[in-house]
Structure formats: C-alpha cells, structure tokens
Amino acid sequence: MSAAEKFSPxxxxxVVLWYGICGDxxxxxxxxxxxxxxxxxxxxxxxxxxxxxKNFRHMGFVDVQDAVIHEEATGEHVPTGEHHHSKIGNAVSxxxxxxxxxxxxxxxxxxxxxxxxxxxxxxxEDMEERKKFAKEQLDHLHNWSPLLKSMWxxxxxxxxxxxxxxCNNLVYTGNRKTDDSVGxxxxxxxxxxxxxxxxxxxxxxMNAELFIGPYFFDGELxxxxxxxxxxxxxxxxxxxxxxxxxxxxxxxxxxxxxxxxVTAYLEQQFPHHWIGTGSTYAAWPHHSPDLSPINFFLxxxxxxxxxxTIIKEGDLEELKQRIQSAFKNVTLDLLEESVxxxxxxxxxxxxxxxxxxxxxxxxQEVDFDELNAWSMYAWPYV
Numbered sequence: 327m328s329a330a331e332k333f334s335p336x337x338x339x340x341v342v343l344w345y346g347i348c349g350d351x352x353x354x355x356x357x358x359x360x361x362x363x364x365x366x367x368x369x370x371x372x373x374x375x376x377x378x379x380k381n382f383r384h385m386g387f388v389d390v391q392d393a394v395i396h397e398e399a400t401g402e403h404v405p406t407g408e409h410h411h412s413k414i415g416n417a418v419s420x421x422x423x424x425x426x427x428x429x430x431x432x433x434x435x436x437x438x439x440x441x442x443x444x445x446x447x448x449x450x451e452d453m454e455e456r457k458k459f460a461k462e463q464l465d466h467l468h469n470w471s472p473l474l475k476s477m478w479x480x481x482x483x484x485x486x487x488x489x490x491x492x493c494n495n496l497v498y499t500g501n502r503k504t505d506d507s508v509g510x511x512x513x514x515x516x517x518x519x520x521x522x523x524x525x526x527x528x529x530x531x532m533n534a535e536l537f538i539g540p541y542f543f544d545g546e547l548x549x550x551x552x553x554x555x556x557x558x559x560x561x562x563x564x565x566x567x568x569x570x571x572x573x574x575x576x577x578x579x580x581x582x583x584x585x586x587x588v589t590a591y592l593e594q595q596f597p598h599h600w601i602g603t604g605s606t607y608a609a610w611p612h613h614s615p616d617l618s619p620i621n622f623f624l625x626x627x628x629x630x631x632x633x634x635t636i637i638k639e640g641d642l643e644e645l646k647q648r649i650q651s652a653f654k655n656v657t658l659d660l661l662e663e664s665v666x667x668x669x670x671x672x673x674x675x676x677x678x679x680x681x682x683x684x685x686x687x688x689x690q691e692v693d694f695d696e697l698n699a700w701s702m703y704a705w706p707y708v
Contacts, residue, residue, distance in 0.1 A: 332368055338378055341370055345379045441491075441498045441626040443616060443685035452613045453680025459611040460676040467669060474669060475534045477574045478563070481620035482529040482547050482582070487645055489633040490521050491625055494580035496615040496685070498629050524640050528649060529555055531563075532624060533573075534665040538562045540653055542646055549585040556588065560595050575600035578610045578618065616683045617671050623664035628652045 333341075340361070344354045351372045358369050370378075467473055483493035491498040527547050530539035541555050567573055575596045577583050589604035601608045615621035631652035637644055671683045 333370060337362060338370075341375055342379050342382050345375050351375050441629055443622065443626070444497050444499055445613060445615065445682065445685050445687050446495050446497070448613050448682065448687055452611065455611045456614055456617075456675050456680040459608065459614075460617075460672040460680075462608060464669070464672050464676060467672075473574070474665060476572060477576055477665065477668075478531050478533045479618050479620045479665075479668075480529070480531040480559070480575065480577045481618060481625075482527055482543075482580070483625045484525045484527050485629070485632065485645060485649060486521050486523040486525040487637045487640060487642065488521065488523040489629075489637075490523065490525075491629045492521070493615060493621060493625060494578050495613050496621055497688070498626055524642055526642055526646055526649075530620070530624065530653075531559055532620065532661055532664075534662045535658060536566065537624075537653070537656060537661065538566075540649060542649075544642070547582045549582055549588065552582040553585070553587055553591060556591060556595075572599055574607075575602075576610065576618070577602045578615065579603050579612055616685045617668065617675065619661075619664035619668055622671070622684065623660070623667070624656070627656065627660070631655060 337358070341354055341358060344357050345351065354375055355369050355372075481493060483491055485491055527543040527545065528539075529541045529543070529547065529552075530537055532538075538559055541558065543551055547555075563573065573596065575592060577600075579602070582588075584603055589602075592600045592602065593604075593606070598607050602610050611617070628649060632645070632648040637648070674683055675681065
C-alpha cells in the first residue's frame with residue numbers, strides 16, 4: 327500500500343501544517359499519534375513528512391501524482407522547480423494559508439513577519455484575566471460587529487541600533503529557529519538582559535484602514551510626553567473621523583499610560599469608549615502584547631524592513647529614516663487583516679483558558695507535555 331493510500335488528504339494536510347509551524351518531525355509524529363490514534367495505526371515517516379512539505383512548497387500539492395492529475399485535467403502548468411509562486415514573501419506563510427484554505431476548517435492563518443515575540447512574564451492570574459477580557463470583548467463584537475473597525479490600537483516601542491525591538495513586557499528577537507533539545511520552534515531558555523545600545527522610542531496608532539504617526543522620542547516616553555502625544559493624536563483623529571463616529575481608543579498598561587492626567591484626558595475625549603487602566607469600559611489585560619495588532623503585527627513588520635542591513639553603530643538619525651520609510655510600506659490590506667486577527671486571537675485565548683497565542687516566555691524551562699504547546703495555536707483541527 328502506498329503512502330498516498332495510507333493517509334487521507336486531511337491527514338497529510340495537517341502533517342504539512344504542523345511541520346510548517348515547528349520544523350520538527352518528531353513533534354509532528356507525536357502529534358499525529360495523538361490526533362489520529364483511533365483512525366490510523368501508522369505514522370508518517372520522517373522522509374514522508376519532509377517530502378510532502380517540499381512538494382507543497384514547490385507545487386502547491388502534497389503528492390506529485392496529485393499535481394500530475396491536476397495538470398492533465400486542467401491544462402494548468404504546475405511548477406516543479408525550486409521557485410514557487412507566492413503572494414506572501416514567506417514560503418511557510420504560503421504553505422499554511424493554502425493548507426488552511428483548501429483542507430481545513432479553521433480561522434485563516436496570517437504570518438505578517440518572521441520575527442518571534444518573547445514575553446518577559448506571565449502569571450496564572452494573568453491567564454484568567456486574559457480569558458475574561460477575551461470573553462467580554464467577543465460578546466461586544468458579537469452584539470455589534472462594526473465595532474471592530476472603530477477600534478484604534480496604540481502603543482510604543484524602543485528601536486535599538488543593534489536590531490533589538492522592545493515594547494511593554496515584550497521583546498522581538500530574530501527569526502524563529504528550531505531548538506532540537508526540546509522540539510520547539512525557538513529557544514526560550516534564557517534570562518532577560520536590557521540592551522545598552524542607543525535607541526529611539528516610536529509611538530503609533532492604527533485601525534483597520536490607516537495609521538497615525540509615527541511619533542519619535544529620544545529615550546523613554548514620560549507621562550508628560552505621552553499626554554502631549556495623545557493630544558496630537560486626537561487632533562489628527564478628528565481630521566479623519568466625523569462627529570457621528572465613536573472610535574474606541576486602546577492602549578496597554580505600560581508605566582507611561584498610568585498617570586491620572588492621562589486617564590482623565592482619555593475619559594474626556596473618549597467617554598466610556600477606551601480600553602486601558604482606569605477605564606469604565608474595559609481594562610487591557612496584564613502581560614498581553616500578543617493580543618494587540620500593534621505588537622503581533624506592526625512592530626515586527628517594521629523591524630523586518632528596518633534591519634535588513636546593519637545600521638551604523640549609534641546612528642539614530644539613520645534609524646529614524648528607516649523607520650519612516652518602513653511605515654510607507656504598510657498597506658491597507660495588512661492593516662485590515664491584522665485587526666481581523668485581533669478577533670481571532672481573542673477566540674483562541676478564550677478557548678485555551680488564557681494561553682499565549684504565539685509568544686514564548688523568557689527564562690522559563692520548557693516541558694512540552696506540561697505546557698501543552700499545541701493548545702497555544704488553538705485551531706480546532708489541531
């Protein structure tokens with residue numbers, strides 16, 4: 327019996343999906359045993375997993391025979407070389423999107439950039455707070471779906487000349503790399519050390535259609551400079567919204583956001599229409615940068631463009647210019663999809679009891695079974 331007969335298209339699709347996520351054949355085989363133990367006594371071999379993944383990257387089909395049948399039936403040429411057609415520059419993103427669209431019944435998978443997010447802390451009580459927040463916001467969105475387009479996500483990040491990006495409770499590292507010792511997509515066993523390199527602080531606001539900013543600051547963002555930034559933002563916001571619109575302002579619980587002046591100003595400008603500490607509408611959950619499009623999309627996307635080449639040590643002006651140029655490449659489609667992803671992430675957090683979506687934690691030892699790592703992706707077919 328051939329491999330094509332031993333495994334169903336849905337099983338092979340999941341195998342390629344899982345391998346695209348973690349890059350570890352042992353993890354994929356263990357996952358296959360767990361999911362299909364009652365359906366299929368056999369497990370794909372290492373070579374089968376890698377061949378299916380390679381075929382899909384190059385041809386858009388898991389099996390070569392499927393590609394031949396498609397070509398004979400439609401007359402459409404299927405590329406078989408190393409160059410494959412991709413609407414997204416990232417090959418893995420292409421694989422995941424195609425698999426999800428063709429085989430799987432779940433939310434669309436979006437990979438906006440290749441940089442990995444690492445949180446500094448996450449406590450048990452944070453998970454309960456995240457779950458409660460997700461439930462409340464999903465209820466709001468269920469009752470009035472246009473609410474999503476009314477949301478303005480805001481935040482600041484430090485961009486260092488050495489390629490590091492930090493925002494509240496989060497650090498952007500380099501590309502995902504497999505840690506063979508734990509079968510995990512990236513290393514997370516380390517201790518956080520603040521960078522001593524020069525940096526600029528960047529603040530921006532975005533919704534599903536446009537962004538306002540970026541605003542630059544030398545050094546830390548203070549309460550005073552943040553209040554002034556909010557005043558400038560509101561001035562610009564009034565230019566692009568009508569008096570009948572009621573935008574929802576959203577920021578996290580970073581230190582610069584917690585002053586009484588800031589809270590009073592936001593309540594004055596967005597009465598019962600803002601999310602953050604002190605709001606009568608909703609408080610942003612602690613340690614949850616993985617929920618905001620500013621963090622899981624925008625900063626990583628900008629970082630990927632800014633640091634394509636090395637920046638001269640200490641050259642903050644060059645850094646600012648690159649950041650400005652990178653923002654010019656942010657398209658409407660990317661903004662719209664990232665805001666839609668916010669809702670998807672709320673659903674994942676609620677279903678998994680507050681788990682992280684796609685970030686890991688600094689300084690924490692990894693136990694694959696204990697962490698129930700796959701639940702972090704929370705797709706119904708995984």
